[in-house]
Amino acid sequence: MENASQALLIAGGVLIALLVIGLLVWMFTNLSGFQQQEGVQVTSSQIAKFNNEYGSYAKDDLRGSDLYTLLNKVADYNRRQSSVGTGNTDTGEDINYQPMTVKFNLAGKAKQFTVDNETPRLLTKNEYVQDKSTTNTFAETISTTVTALENKYSKDSLNKLVDNVTNIFIDDDREAFQNAAVERFNNLCTKVQITDFNQIKDGSKIREEVYTYYEYVQFKRAHFKCDNVSYNTKTGRITEMDYSFTGDFE
Numbered sequence: 001m002e003n004a005s006q007a008l009l010i011a012g013g014v015l016i017a018l019l020v021i022g023l024l025v026w027m028f029t030n031l032s033g034f035q036q037q038e039g040v041q042v043t044s045s046q047i048a049k050f051n052n053e054y055g056s057y058a059k060d061d062l063r064g065s066d067l068y069t070l071l072n073k074v075a076d077y078n079r080r081q082s083s084v085g086t087g088n089t090d091t092g093e094d095i096n097y098q099p100m101t102v103k104f105n106l107a108g109k110a111k112q113f114t115v116d117n118e119t120p121r122l123l124t125k126n127e128y129v130q131d132k133s134t135t136n137t138f139a140e141t142i143s144t145t146v147t148a149l150e151n152k153y154s155k156d157s158l159n160k161l162v163d164n165v166t167n168i169f170i171d172d173d174r175e176a177f178q179n180a181a182v183e184r185f186n187n188l189c190t191k192v193q194i195t196d197f198n199q200i201k202d203g204s205k206i207r208e209e210v211y212t213y214y215e216y217v218q219f220k221r222a223h224f225k226c227d228n229v230s231y232n233t234k235t236g237r238i239t240e241m242d243y244s245f246t247g248d249f250e
Contacts, residue, residue, distance in 0.1 A: 079134035104243040221250035
């Protein structure tokens with residue numbers, strides 16, 4: 001009897017041990033599943049946040065100034081977080097997401113950005129692409145010219161000249177009108193002063209430079225429509241946004 005009792009005790013102990021082990025395995029399995037599910041939720045939340053941030057630019061009426069901001073954001077994103085990046089994230093991690101692409105098309109209406117409906121001086125291409133580059137390639141294309149003009153005339157003066165372009169850069173042989181144009185120019189531009197109409201006549205350097213800046217201002221005022229948004233099939237993150245010029249300005 002004593003041996004039987006001991007056998008029962010041993011069997012009971014083994015059974016309890018098996019139950020405890022089974023319970024621990026169950027708890028571990030469920031905890032791992034919970035952690036995995038939580039990780040998926042965090043990832044989904046991050047993707048949703050990312051897509052909401054860039055998706056806010058997917059409009060039928062996006063200003064050129066906002067498009068310019070988007071180009072800078074994409075260039076910064078490609079540099080810091082994409083597989084072509086040259087920098088690191090704030091935590092020093094190499095995330096290696098697919099680089100983003102932004103395309104915008106002037107829809108064959110580039111002349112509408114000019115003041116005289118002639119061949120564009122600044123926006124010389126019909127389509128611009130910000131792809132895998134880690135810098136704003138559009139800005140690189142025009143910034144040297146624009147910065148030089150702003151340094152020469154001042155940004156404030158250039159904007160004033162652009163707003164009054166038809167009252168200053170006239171094609172009129174009458175001396176009184178030409179003298180008035182010279183006076184208007186000098187009143188609006190403090191860094192560069194002129195003495196006669198020949199300095200701002202048709203084909204002059206000053207007129208060409210102001211007309212060039214006019215295109216830059218018009219781009220910021222232009223309205224663009226988002227035609228397409230593409231997503232990475234595996235991650236669901238936005239990878240490309242395409243725009244076209246609507247033909248409208250502010």
